[in-house]
Amino acid sequence: xxxxxxxxxxxxxxxxDAIIVGGGMGGLSAAIYLARYGLKCLIxxxxxxxxxxxxxxxxxxxxPPDTPGRDILKNGTQQAIEWGADHLRGYVEDVVDEGxxxxxxxxxxxxxxIYPVFRSNYLIAASGIIDHLPHLENMQNVYDYAGYTLHVCxxxxxxxxxxxxxxxxxxxxxxxxxxxxxxxxxxxxxxxxHGLCSVSPEMKYKLADHGYPxxxxxxxxxxxxxxxxxxxxxVDGTLVQATTGLINMGxxxxxxxxxxxxxxxxxxxxxxxxxxxxxxxxxxxxxxxxKKGLNQVSIAVADGTLAATQIWRNIRRSSPARKxxxxxxxxx
Amino acid sequence: xxxxxxxxxxxxxxxxDAIIVGGGMGGLSAAIYLARYGLKCLIxxxxxxxxxxxxxxxxxxxxPPDTPGRDILKNGTQQAIEWGADHLRGYVEDVVDEGxxxxxxxxxxxxxxIYPVFRSNYLIAASGIIDHLPHLENMQNVYDYAGYTLHVCxxxxxxxxxxxxxxxxxxxxxxxxxxxxxxxxxxxxxxxxHGLCSVSPEMKYKLADHGYPxxxxxxxxxxxxxxxxxxxxxVDGTLVQATTGLINMGxxxxxxxxxxxxxxxxxxxxxxxxxxxxxxxxxxxxxxxxKKGLNQVSIAVADGTLAATQIWRNIRRSSPARKxxxxxxxxx
Numbered sequence: 001x002x003x004x005x006x007x008x009x010x011x012x013x014x015x016x017d018a019i020i021v022g023g024g025m026g027g028l029s030a031a032i033y034l035a036r037y038g039l040k041c042l043i044x045x046x047x048x049x050x051x052x053x054x055x056x057x058x059x060x061x062x063x064p065p066d067t068p069g070r071d072i073l074k075n076g077t078q079q080a081i082e083w084g085a086d087h088l089r090g091y092v093e094d095v096v097d098e099g100x101x102x103x104x105x106x107x108x109x110x111x112x113x114i115y116p117v118f119r120s121n122y123l124i125a126a127s128g129i130i131d132h133l134p135h136l137e138n139m140q141n142v143y144d145y146a147g148y149t150l151h152v153c154x155x156x157x158x159x160x161x162x163x164x165x166x167x168x169x170x171x172x173x174x175x176x177x178x179x180x181x182x183x184x185x186x187x188x189x190x191x192x193x194h195g196l197c198s199v200s201p202e203m204k205y206k207l208a209d210h211g212y213p214x215x216x217x218x219x220x221x222x223x224x225x226x227x228x229x230x231x232x233x234x235v236d237g238t239l240v241q242a243t244t245g246l247i248n249m250g251x252x253x254x255x256x257x258x259x260x261x262x263x264x265x266x267x268x269x270x271x272x273x274x275x276x277x278x279x280x281x282x283x284x285x286x287x288x289x290x291k292k293g294l295n296q297v298s299i300a301v302a303d304g305t306l307a308a309t310q311i312w313r314n315i316r317r318s319s320p321a322r323k324x325x326x327x328x329x330x331x332x
Numbered sequence: 333x334x335x336x337x338x339x340x341x342x343x344x345x346x347x348x349d350a351i352i353v354g355g356g357m358g359g360l361s362a363a364i365y366l367a368r369y370g371l372k373c374l375i376x377x378x379x380x381x382x383x384x385x386x387x388x389x390x391x392x393x394x395x396p397p398d399t400p401g402r403d404i405l406k407n408g409t410q411q412a413i414e415w416g417a418d419h420l421r422g423y424v425e426d427v428v429d430e431g432x433x434x435x436x437x438x439x440x441x442x443x444x445x446i447y448p449v450f451r452s453n454y455l456i457a458a459s460g461i462i463d464h465l466p467h468l469e470n471m472q473n474v475y476d477y478a479g480y481t482l483h484v485c486x487x488x489x490x491x492x493x494x495x496x497x498x499x500x501x502x503x504x505x506x507x508x509x510x511x512x513x514x515x516x517x518x519x520x521x522x523x524x525x526h527g528l529c530s531v532s533p534e535m536k537y538k539l540a541d542h543g544y545p546x547x548x549x550x551x552x553x554x555x556x557x558x559x560x561x562x563x564x565x566x567v568d569g570t571l572v573q574a575t576t577g578l579i580n581m582g583x584x585x586x587x588x589x590x591x592x593x594x595x596x597x598x599x600x601x602x603x604x605x606x607x608x609x610x611x612x613x614x615x616x617x618x619x620x621x622x623k624k625g626l627n628q629v630s631i632a633v634a635d636g637t638l639a640a641t642q643i644w645r646n647i648r649r650s651s652p653a654r655k656x657x658x659x660x661x662x663x664x
Binding site for chain 2: 025028029032033035036037038058059060061062063064065067072075076079083155158159162180181183184185186187188189208209210211212213275293294296298299301302303304305306309312316319321322323324325326327328
C-alpha cells in the first residue's frame with residue numbers, strides 16, 4: 001500500500017522482510033520480485049532519481065525506444081503496490097545495524113518533517129547516483145537540453161550522436177579522456193572544461209593530435225530550440241557549434257546512509273557485491289548504479305531480480321516447511 | 333535487414349562483428365546493444381523458443397504483467413533490425429573455430445534446405461533451453477494449459493499458485509524435491525511421476541510426512557476449460573484435483589553447436605561465464621538460460637547488455653582512433 005505521513009504509523013511495529021532504499025529501476029524490479037515471493041517489503045523513494053530524467057529509453061528490450069523513464073517508474077510502482085509492496089515517499093537519513101534487524105530512519109515531508117524508523121531483516125540499497133551537470137545561473141537552460149540532445153551516458157546514447165558535431169563537457173583532466181571513447185561514435189569533438197580544471201600540456205597535445213579543439217572558458221548558455229542543441233556560447237563570447245553533447249562531470253552517490261555500517265566493502269563510492277548482488281554484509285544488498293558494474297537500466301533490473309531471489313532463498317531456507325495437514329491427518 | 337534464402341548470399345562474404353545464435357530475450361537485447369554500438373551483427377533464430385510460450389510475463393519491469401512473450405520478441409526483433417542488425421530464420425548446425433573468425437553453418441528452410449556458412453569475430457550463444465513437457469498422445473491437451481495455469485518456472489509463477497491445489501509433475505526422484513520449494517507458495521501439493529521413475533522409500537516417507545500424496549500412474553489427460561485446469565485424470569482412472577501445476581521434468585539445452593569447440597568450460601550443460609558473460613573462449617559469450625544462473629527474462633536481457641558491451645570494448649580498443657582531420661589540417 002501507499003504510505004504517507006498520515007498512515008505510516010500502522011507499519012512502525014512491522015518487521016519487513018526487506019526495505020528497499022530507492023524506487024528507481026532496480027528498486028522496483030526488486031520490489032516486484034519480493035512481492036511475488038510473498039515477502040513483505042517497503043520501497044522508500046526520495047523522488048527525482050536518474051531514471052526520471054531519461055526522456056527516452058533506447059536499449060531496454062520490450063519497450064518502444066521513445067518510452068520515457070517516468071512511464072516505467074509510474075507503472076512499476078503501481079505494479080509493485082498491487083502485488084503487495086508498501087511504498088513511501090521519503091528520504092533515508094540513516095541505517096543502523098541492530099543485529100537481527102536493520103533500523104531505517106526516514107525523513108518524511110519537506111516541511112514539518114517527521115522522522116519514523118522502519119525495521120527489516122534485509123536492506124536493498126538501490127538509491128543510485130545522480131549526474132553532475134554544469135552549473136549555470138539559469139539551470140532551466142541546462143534542463144532544456146539534458147536528456148534530449150545533451151547526454152550523460154555514452155552507452156545509452158552514443159549511437160544517437162553518430163558523426164554529429166559534439167561537445168564533451170568535462171570537469172577534470174581524467175574526465176577529458178572520455179573523448180577517446182566518444183570518438184567511436186563521432187570524431188567531431190570539441191572539449192569544454194567549463195573553467196573547472198587546468199589541462200596538462202600532455203593532454204593538450206593529445207587533443208590537438210586528434211584534432212579536438214579545447215575550450216577552457218566557462219559556458220554561458222546552451223543554444224538551440226525545442227530541446228535540439230545548435231551550439232554553446234562561452235562567457236568569453238566564443239560560439240562552439242554542436243548539435244549534441246556528452247556531459248562527463250562525475251556523479252553523486254546516494255550512499256551516505258550506509259557509511260556508518262561496519263563490514264561493508266567499498267570500491268571508491270561503489271559497493272562490492274557477489275553474483276547475487278549481496279554486499280560483504282549478509283543482510284545488505286546493493287543493486288544498480290550503487291554497485292560496481294555498468295550503469296544501465298537492464299543491469300539494475302536484473303540486479304533487483306538477483307537480490308530479491310537471494311533474500312527469498314535465505315528466508316525460505318530458514319522457515320519451517322508448510323505441510324498439508326489434512327492429508328497427514330487422513331493418513332494417520 | 334531481414335535475411336532469407338532469397339537474399340542471404342549478399343552476406344556470405346561479410347565478416348560480422350558478432351553472430352548471435354538465438355533471437356530470444358537475451359539475443360535480442362544483445363543485438364539492440366551491438367547495433368547501437370554501430371557493430372555489424374546477425375541474429376539467427378530457429379523459432380519456437382521458450383519465451384514464445386510465455387502467455388504473460390509477470391516480473392519484467394516496465395511492461396504490463398499480461399504482456400505475452402511473443403509481443404516482446406516481435407517488437408524487439410523489429411527494433412534490432414531498424415537499428416541495423418541482420419536477422420535470419422534458421423537453425424545453427426555447427427560452429428567451427430577458424431582462429432581469427434568463427435564459421436557458423438546454418439540450415440535454412442525446412443524443405444529444400446540450404447546450408448550457408450556465415451562468419452564473425454565473436455559469437456553470442458543465446459539459444460537457451462526448452463522445458464520437457466509430459467508426453468501425451470494428444471499434445472494439444474498439454475498445450476491448452478502449459479503457460480497458462482500449468483507452469484514450468486516457480487520463480488516466475490509461484491505467486492499465482494498461492495495456496496491453490498497444485499500438482500507437481502516430476503520425471504525423476506531428484507525433480508520431486510521441487511515439492512519442498514513449491515510449498516513456500518502452497519502446501520496443497522500432489523506429486524505425479526507420470527510413470528517415469530520409481531520413488532525410493534525415503535522420498536515416499538518424506539512426502540507422506542508433509543502430507544503430499546504421490547501418484548505414480550501415467551497421466552491420461554488434463555481437465556478444465558479455457559486454459560484453466562481443474563484436475564488431472566490418470567490412466568488408472570484416478571482423478572487428481574488441482575487448479576494449477578508445476579512441470580519439473582528438466583529441459584533440453586540448445587548447445588549442440590558448441591560441443592566441438594575446444595576450450596569451453598562447462599558445468600553440466602551450462603556454460604561457465606565471467607561477469608561480462610564471456611566464456612573461457614575469448615571470442616564466445618553465453619547468455620540467458622545457457623549460462624549458469626537464474627533463468628529469468630531480466631537476467632537474459634542484462635546478459636545481452638554485458639556481452640555486447642564487452643565485445644564493443646574489445647573491438648573499440650583494437651581499432652584506430654577516429655581523428656577530426658579538418659581540424660588537424662587547420663592547425664598545421
